Amino acid sequence: MTQQPQTLLDSIPASFDTGPQWLRSVRKSAAEVLRERGLPDKKTEEWRFTSVRPLVATEFARADAEAPKLVSPAPKGVTVRSLRQVLEQEPARLEGRLALGESEHFAALNTALFTEGLWIHVAAGVVVEEPLQLIHEPPKTTEPGVSYPRVLVTVESGSEATLIETYPGENPGQLTNSVVEVELGRNAKLNHVRIHENPGLQVGRVEARQEADSSYRSVVLTLGGALLRFDVRALLQGQGAECRLDGAYLVDGNDHVDHHTVVEHQAPRCQSDQTYRGIASGRGTAVFDGVVFVHRGAQKTEAHQENRNLLLSDTATVHTKPHLEIDTDDVICSHGATVGSLDESQLFYLRTRGIPEELARAMLTYAFIEEVVDRVSHEPTRDRLREAVLARIPAGEAVRGAS
């Protein structure tokens, strides 16, 4: 689909005349929110440290790639369909599932404008061993282009799957504004790995809606980016659900990456655990903002949150703000954030054993985020990530040579 380049807000149509009625109304309300509030600016609390000014005035060509494709055929029990096709043939099945009509800013923009995407459906009681791998190739044009990938992942009761999403790309002028919705039935489990390799402009949101005793485990790896904003929201709606949100990000050069997490404890006896680690060098900026809401009635909640950052240069910047909002008693919660440099006594210890300073620094730097990389259980992906991380840390080469 090609049109004249337009600014993001101008590209919202005046009315929505195609698709099922319910989708039109979801899109309409998203569009209304956008018209009313516009894109975030400096005064928008959630965007305080991340300016999207360069995006507001830019005229982007609509440049949707094909629907993202799974790397290998869907295994037994998993159905993968084009969203466009399902919306044409059985729209009722998606009603209430493509849900982000009330959301703000970029997620609303995606909701109003997406034309294609995927529905990954894991039938009840299926344990999928091999990970489902999804690569979101950005459009290949050199003009500034925008694409709106949309994915719905439904894991029915008692099922288990792993999804590995990669956002590759080399063209810094392209904007990817993605939304992934995850629905977890009772006792369902999803391991979700998300890799941001694109050095350009990316905005993305994942929302996981979790029924009782379900488990959502997310590992996010962001390997730089001119402007990246990524939000993960886990809604613990059924008793005994758990989520584990982990992430690692590296910024260098003039990178600016901003990760937000939101965990909503809406039911009793749910657990959430978050570990985010960041390494900032060059003139890079990294932002982490994580909030855990424990709603009234969510007794016996256990929520932990940790964000640690390694600052490798005086010109890099880290903003971190983990916080809790607790509306009930009987909870166990903790949160913490640190920003620091490499530990001098660890460095000295390694050097007294004969490890050259540069290698010692690289070893400690890699060790700082290795824990997060190690949470990726799929070995080939883990190895690939290890390489990608080492390639981005000073003297990382030497660490590889030394092992």
Next chain:
Amino acid sequence: MLKIENLHVEVEGSPILKGIDLEIQAGEVHAIMGPNGSGKSTLAYVLAGREGYEVTKGRVTYKGQDLLEMSPEARAAEGVFLGFQYPVAIPGVSNVYFLKAALNALRKHRGEDPLDAIDFMKLSKEKAALVQLSDELTKRSVNEGFSGGEKKRNEIYQMAMLEPSLAVLDETDSGLDIDALKVIADGLNTLRSPERAMLVITHYQRLLDYIVPDVVHVLIDGQIVRTGDKDLAKRLEAEGYAEVRNAMQP
């Protein structure tokens, strides 16, 4: 092998070492004893090249070279080893992994080929057995979750792997139970050789019963106030530092 002359060291502007003279020949074992805060660890750190210790006077010559000019890793490459009083934990860096990197860096410096994984593991097993360090501990992150005694055994395991010419061992015996002390002492005695010198810092005569020193120094308030043979350590144990200190006053 090591010659310390009139060494003065300040930490954050306050003088800690106030004129140390000490000479150690290859094959010798020297012990340094002294009360808390007298500057023993400071001396050890200065020898290993830790930052933040300002040498205001004096010099240190090691194998004919100016030791103080060298980076910590260059000292290690030349055969200096420090056994830490408080070994740091390094989460995420595995013991054997970093030791292999260390050993191969040293071998490179000596003009030797790097050890391959199989030969390295063979060597590691042999040296770990010397101090009864379990396989699991050699593979874990450096000192992470190690007990006090395990940390000290790990130091000696590393020393055995790296085969230094000068080992400075800072309270390698503290926090050890009797059996562990024996294990470590046996390990150290095995490592004793005519080419290797050791500087053993300790509070207790106990260790010196096992590793009999050639020379004993008493360090008080940044100065060596007494030097003698192994009997000096026995006297210290019996009479305490106060006696020795008083005995030196006019």
